[in-house]
Amino acid sequence: MRPDPTWPGTLLALCGGSVALGVLVPPSYHRAVAAVALGGFCLVAGVRGVRTGRRLLGGVGIVAGCGLALAAPAVFLVGALGYGTGTTVLAGLLGLFVLPLALAPVRRGRERALLTIGTGLLVLAVAVTGVSQRASLPTLLVAIVAAVWAWDIGEGAVSLGEQVGVRARTVEVELAHGGASVAVGGVGAGAALAVHRVGATGLPLAVVVVLLVAALTLLVALYN
Amino acid sequence: MTTVRRTRRWRGVVAVALFVGAIGLFLKRPSLLLAATVGVAFAVHPRLWSTPAVSLDVAREVAPEDPRDGEAVTVTTTLCNDGEETLADLRVVDGVPPMLEVVSGTPRHTAVLRPGETTTFSYDVTARPGIHRFEPTTVLARDLSGGTEVETTVPTETTLEWLADVPATPLRAQTDPYAGDLLTDQGGAGIEFHETREYRQGDPLNRIDWRRFARTGELTTVTFREERLASVVVCVDAREPAYRTDDEETPHAVWSGFAAAEQLVTALAATPNRVGVAAIGRELCWLAPSAATDQDRRARTLLADHPTVAARRPTEEAGTESVESQVRELRQRLDATTQVLFVTPLTDAFVTETVLTLEASGHAVTVLSPDVTTTDTVGGAFGTVERAHRIASLRGAGVRVVDWDREDRVGSALVRARRRWSA
Numbered sequence: 166m167r168p169d170p171t172w173p174g175t176l177l178a179l180c181g182g183s184v185a186l187g188v189l190v191p192p193s194y195h196r197a198v199a200a201v202a203l204g205g206f207c208l209v210a211g212v213r214g215v216r217t218g219r220r221l222l223g224g225v226g227i228v229a230g231c232g233l234a235l236a237a238p239a240v241f242l243v244g245a246l247g248y249g250t251g252t253t254v255l256a257g258l259l260g261l262f263v264l265p266l267a268l269a270p271v272r273r274g275r276e277r278a279l280l281t282i283g284t285g286l287l288v289l290a291v292a293v294t295g296v297s298q299r300a301s302l303p304t305l306l307v308a309i310v311a312a313v314w315a316w317d318i319g320e321g322a323v324s325l326g327e328q329v330g331v332r333a334r335t336v337e338v339e340l341a342h343g344g345a346s347v348a349v350g351g352v353g354a355g356a357a358l359a360v361h362r363v364g365a366t367g368l369p370l371a372v373v374v375v376l377l378v379a380a381l382t383l384l385v386a387l388y389n
Numbered sequence: 390m391t392t393v394r395r396t397r398r399w400r401g402v403v404a405v406a407l408f409v410g411a412i413g414l415f416l417k418r419p420s421l422l423l424a425a426t427v428g429v430a431f432a433v434h435p436r437l438w439s440t441p442a443v444s445l446d447v448a449r450e451v452a453p454e455d456p457r458d459g460e461a462v463t464v465t466t467t468l469c470n471d472g473e474e475t476l477a478d479l480r481v482v483d484g485v486p487p488m489l490e491v492v493s494g495t496p497r498h499t500a501v502l503r504p505g506e507t508t509t510f511s512y513d514v515t516a517r518p519g520i521h522r523f524e525p526t527t528v529l530a531r532d533l534s535g536g537t538e539v540e541t542t543v544p545t546e547t548t549l550e551w552l553a554d555v556p557a558t559p560l561r562a563q564t565d566p567y568a569g570d571l572l573t574d575q576g577g578a579g580i581e582f583h584e585t586r587e588y589r590q591g592d593p594l595n596r597i598d599w600r601r602f603a604r605t606g607e608l609t610t611v612t613f614r615e616e617r618l619a620s621v622v623v624c625v626d627a628r629e630p631a632y633r634t635d636d637e638e639t640p641h642a643v644w645s646g647f648a649a650a651e652q653l654v655t656a657l658a659a660t661p662n663r664v665g666v667a668a669i670g671r672e673l674c675w676l677a678p679s680a681a682t683d684q685d686r687r688a689r690t691l692l693a694d695h696p697t698v699a700a701r702r703p704t705e706e707a708g709t710e711s712v713e714s715q716v717r718e719l720r721q722r723l724d725a726t727t728q729v730l731f732v733t734p735l736t737d738a739f740v741t742e743t744v745l746t747l748e749a750s751g752h753a754v755t756v757l758s759p760d761v762t763t764t765d766t767v768g769g770a771f772g773t774v775e776r777a778h779r780i781a782s783l784r785g786a787g788v789r790v791v792d793w794d795r796e797d798r799v800g801s802a803l804v805r806a807r808r809r810w811s812a
Binding site for chain 1: 420433477495499510
């Protein structure tokens with residue numbers, strides 16, 4: 166006997182929720198509400214399909230469900246805020262949501278993967294903002310340093326948890342490590358600002374670009 | 390043994406920085422390119438620090454030193470940085486003896502240690518009878534970036550000896566021809582009444598049953614059971630098939646066996662009987678029977694160091710050949726009049742054959758068998774039946790078997806068995 170909630174009630178509950186939201190929002194958003202409800206139904210069907218062995222069909226259902234359910238807020242945000250800010254906010258919020266999933270952890274063994282996905286989405290948000298040129302350089306620098314620092318401290322917590330466990334006293338070690346990372350990030354950001362100043366006041370852009378490309382090549386060489 | 394490894398954890402960051410830089414380059418966004426160069430700093434970060442040199446001193450305190458069975462004992466470990474470098478990310482796992490359960494606190498700790506600084510942590514374990522040795526403390530040291538990790542062990546010498554008392558051990562009737570305290574079935578000088586027999590010339594006058602003479606006019610002599618010394622070897626079965634237990638929370642039969650053996654040796658060493666120790670498993674462990682006053686201490690020292698006395702079961706298959714040669718050697722070393730107290734869970738047929746061989750070659754054997762069978766599974770129930778059959782066949786051959794339920798103490802099981810045998 167499978168103890169899953171029964172189908173009629175599940176469907177009616179989703180409908181009831183949709184009706185509750187539908188009457189509150191202006192008519193132009195009814196399609197969004199319907200999309201989220203349909204996405205929710207696909208998600209339920211997909212999860213149950215995976216559990217009963219129909220893995221491919223179930224997987225498709227889960228992906229479609231998540232996609233539909235997220236598509237509505239995505240469209241809404243992008244419509245309201247414009248492509249640049251909208252995508253940034255969407256990617257960023259999603260990344261921020263995945264971080265606690267990684268650290269809870271929602272799935273043991275997947276902490277590092279989820280952490281990478283979460284901070285990766287945050288870095289994507291930084292990249293989109295950079296492309297859309299809606300933020301100044303210092304803002305971008307702070308954002309990327311903070312995202313990398315979050316990943317560093319998070320991965321440190323996962324590794325400490327694996328080696329020492331959550332009941333041991335780890336505050337000093339984590340703060341020492343975090344302090345060092347922040348300092349390094351600060352130095353890097355400071356150097357980037359300095360290069361920017363140099364570029365803004367005098368040197369031809371080509372020279373600055375060549376310098377930066379050299380820096381990136383150094384990065385490739387240091388990839389270890 | 391020290392292992393140095395690179396954790397490579399900063400690789401992902403560098404890769405992402407390159408990716409962002411590539412976007413900036415192709416879409417001509419200098420600010421993104423600049424933001425990506427922050428990655429250079431993070432790439433350099435792990436290379437700024439040298440491999441940590443770990444030089445630590447470990448000291449341990451245990452309180453109370455002489456606990457009762459089941460009492461909580463607090464272990465306090467102190468680490469001191471003996472080296473000249475600061476250890477910025479030190480992770481420690483204390484080597485708790487495998488048979489002791491940690492009930493509160495955790496034997497794992499982290500610290501940032503400058504040269505000369507110490508750090509302390511403590512945890513509680515449940516006291517169990519036996520000899521427990523702490524294993525070397527595992528230490529992992531990382532540099533400040535987490536890019537290099539050094540794993541090493543710090544040896545320690547802490548050994549805990551907690552032994553329980555065992556009331557008088559029942560011995561079988563095989564004895565040496567020396568005066569001792571084991572009541573034999575041979576008539577002679579002694580305390581307990583044996584029989585009345587016809588008077589023979591030379592019998593001491595105070596042994597003549599004068600009442601009978603007064604009644605019937607017959608001269609008869611009363612004899613008493615002679616008291617003689619026994620020579621006993623307590624032998625523990627530590628072969629791979631004996632490393633079994635009935636549930637995850639209870640230690641295995643070899644651990645229980647060695648704990649029982651230590652208690653028995655202590656009890657027997659307090660009597661004038663000669664006691665020795667043996668064990669078969671990885672190799673033959675042997676201490677010849679002796680009535681010396683420090684025999685108890687010698688036995689404990691032997692059991693503390695010998696490779697056969699191990700909490701972990703042997704990983705390589707010690708072939709039957711090597712065990713058979715150990716049994717042959719054991720039989721050679723046993724005197725003709727030595728009896729054997731065999732401690733084994735009776736989990737396979739080889740040990741039954743060994744016991745029967747020893748009994749047949751003239752060494753009286755008593756078997757103390759911890760019960761590690763369980764009826765939770767079908768296989769387990771089968772094992773229970775097999776073991777009962779082995780016990781029955783041993784008893785049928787005249788071997789005394791004490792079926793020891795490990796929830797009782799050894800002493801209680803032995804006292805009950807003794808009552809049964811003398812009833």
